[in-house]
Amino acid sequence: MLLATISDTDAKKFANIPDFLLDQERSLKSEIAYYEQKLSEGANEAESQNYRKHLFNLNREYEDFIKALEQAFPQYYNLKYNVNTSQISAIQQVLDDQSELLSYFLAPRSGRLYIFRINFRDLK
Structure with a gap:
């Protein structure tokens, strides 16, 4: 939503x-x-x-x-x-060392919540 x-x-x-x-x-x-x-x-x-x-x-x-x-x-x-998806490497290229992107996904069947934290170095 x-x-x-x-x-x-x-x-x-x-x-x-x-x-x-x-x-x-x-x-x-x-x-x-x-x-x-x-x-x-x-x-x-x-x-x-x-x-x-x-x-x-x-x-x-x-x-x-x-x-x-x-x-x-x-x-x-x-x-x-028309929602486009981005490659993680492309996102990391625009993030500086002070920025992070948080994204989440709620799996409909299991009800599990997945949270992703991306910064210029890694994905967690």
């Missing part, structure tokens, strides 16, 4: 998506969060049904908005979904 969020944020930044569209996205996300909060507070059945209806419509609107962004800004789509 974190990688997806970082990738999406970076993709929007580097694809030069206009601020007014980013503001529109933030507004949709804010409305979605509002109705999710209202649902979690526990309302009566009629209110809950109304909140779910609004939430469903907002989520569809948000999905349509993102699809439109991906079509209007092909660079955004490419940056968001």
